[in-house]
Amino acid sequence: MGREELHITVPSLFRCPISMEVMKSPVSLSTGVTYDRSNIQHWLESGHDTCPATMQVLPSKHLVPNLTLHRLIHLWLHHHHHSSSPRSPSSSSPRTSYQQVRILIDRIEDENSEADRLDHLTKIVDFARASEENRRFLADFDHFVEGIIAVLSKSAEMEVLEPVITVLDLIMYQNGVKERVFSSIFRSNYQNCFSKICLVLRNGSLISKIESARILESLSLDAESKRRIAEKEELLSLLLHLITSENDPDLQDSVLSCLITVAVTRTVKARLVRLGVVRVLSERLLNPNTKPSTAEKSMNLLSMVSTCAEGRCAISEEKCAAAVVERLMKAGTEDAVMVLWGMCCVHGDRKVMDVVVKSNGMTKILLVMQSECEGHVRRMCAELVKALRVGYKSGEAAFGLGRYETKTTHIMPC
Template identity: 55%
Template sequence: MGREEQLHITVPSLFRCPISLDVMKSPVSLCTGVTYDRSSIQRWLESGHQTCPATNQPLPSTDFVPNLTLHRLIHLWVQSSSARLPGSLAPPPAARSSPSEIRALIEQIVSETARDSCCGALKKVAEFASYREENRRFLAGSDGFVEAIVQVMTRGGGSESEIEVLELAVTVLESILMENGVKERLTRRLLRSDRENCLSPIVSVLRSGRLASKIAAVRILDSIAVDNESKRSIAEMEDVLAESIRLLAAETDESLRDAVLSFLINLTVARSMKNQLVQLGLVPILASFISNQDSTGPTVERSLRLTQMVSTVAEGRQAMSEDAELTSSLVGRLMKLSKAGTEDAVAVLWSMCCVYGDSRAKERVSRSNGMTKVLLVMQSEEDAGVRRMCRDLVKVLRSGGNTVESGLVSYETRTTHIRHC
């Protein structure tokens, strides 16, 4: 009977994050008054959303403030209930370690010469980091901590526990990404002159890690892609892009898929990167997400953004022309998307029909009642560039011609320049 009580303890709804539905570790409140766990709302905002997830209200400000009162209440509830809670909610012993104990663990991690020999210490540090924000802030502020974890990742190994150590390392690093200065320190360490040795362990996690570790690894890569130089350095490691594409094709978890899509959107700025992604088979994967009616809104929107980006190169348009379903799916998505999604869908159709002059694409648009939908978008759209692309599409669809003159003019959309390439 006691065991049943332990398994059926009710978590107060106020303590659950509206996004993850887990007990909040670091509650923060938006200007709408709704409180979320910091990591969950941070990822929501960084993915491009400008609304409150719970209320769907537009956010005049994306700033949030710690909800200290709720944090204290959750902490007291966890402490008072720890004897009755399932193990996942009761704080592990390492989570209650003193600063001096954690410093000793860090010194142990630094002093070891092989990855697998510091596995136990890393586990305790990971437990400590997972418990609460103060712990993560302490680790991030500890001199040499980030550098020590990166050093662990680049050491030699070879034992069966090597991948476990790498997973622990990326999990710890991902947990402190939002702390001051961490991204900058990670960028310096991971993208130094021997970056292949630094990024290879992350690729190993993408290839062989568990789901949560793969997500953490993708977020680390995304966080260090801060400028054109860092993005180029990451893309030059072909295994990074190849593993990212493989994850999109093979994995069905929505969180991992969206993390990879966000990373590729951030990374893909140069023409060479776009061509490389096309060669790796990105376009058919994106087309499948767009055409799949079971795809969630964020997945479709990110897939459209990435499709629009690769449609600016001739190789991308050629690959899209060969996909029988993509054009019709784009038309079907019109008027059912956010403003940004509609803009991206129109830009892709414009690239296919007006710039590339693809007769098959124009035929598919016409068969899908595309003319009517494009006219509706043109009437409702405020952006001048999108309206001009719609007019070009209408002219091409009516005339059956290959291109229109204004289709060779550059249009600046909200995110990129669409050029005749």
């Protein structure tokens, strides 16, 4: 038995091709081959520009953390450690697990090795995911939140930043955590945390991008914090880029929720318009594959930017009124009516009125009036019908308003 324990078969996938030892921090080159970070960095820093395993010339020396392989190695080592030594009756008790986590928390901030810090963070993420009780334990632990923010501020490694983001997302809605994270970032020397969150939004995994957007939304506790978040360099353009470049509906929903939360001032709305938000939202609304929740949030954000002059100009010029009419009966009905009402009734935009009539918008508006909508929505619909009829009274034959008059007399505006 003792001899068997001395000969452990290590899966070849877990060995670094350079050192042939189990990898501590697996990273992949552009060739797809994975190495331990310290070994491949030494190879590249020695002047080589090729992949050691394939000898291909590298178009880029960028190292991508292989988090999946890191997790598999961690699980394998954890299983080997426990299967090769007898367990005491209390080895799996909550008290022991909590004690281990206490030790990990104490080590994270002071750890000099990024590989060791990543190992500690991976274990804490697993602990947090296990149960609501574990998440409460982390949230209530003295200085844990502040310590994890310090790691976020100090680290430049994506493989460390991502588990930090995951931990924050997991515990953010525990009692008092949002306020503590808010205080640590806005009222301390850790405001560079926003640049690290932007880094994850730019280069992180899909789930890390979703978690980052949720964290930004959670930090928008008041008007001042919303303004300060929206004013961060490149943040708005980065969020808009994610909506257009990523097709994942969960990511789009998270990003849209974040933008809706921070777009509360005229300055932010105008800046979003300059960055092309009307075009982006119109594309989402016109895409038949856009899921209802994404369409609703797109319509909500569109109604928000329509309250500023820049937004109304973009809606008129880019003809997104057709997209609004298209979604009028499907998603975000109240916001859609508000956009059309503002453009046609309040500001008398003839371009938008043209599009509404040509897109069969009158029929849809009349149908909305007959649905179970709120009273103020009905009133806006009635005013829209009146504005469209009055606006085109002299040319109603050309726009088909006479046809609406005869076919919809049973629908009485309220």
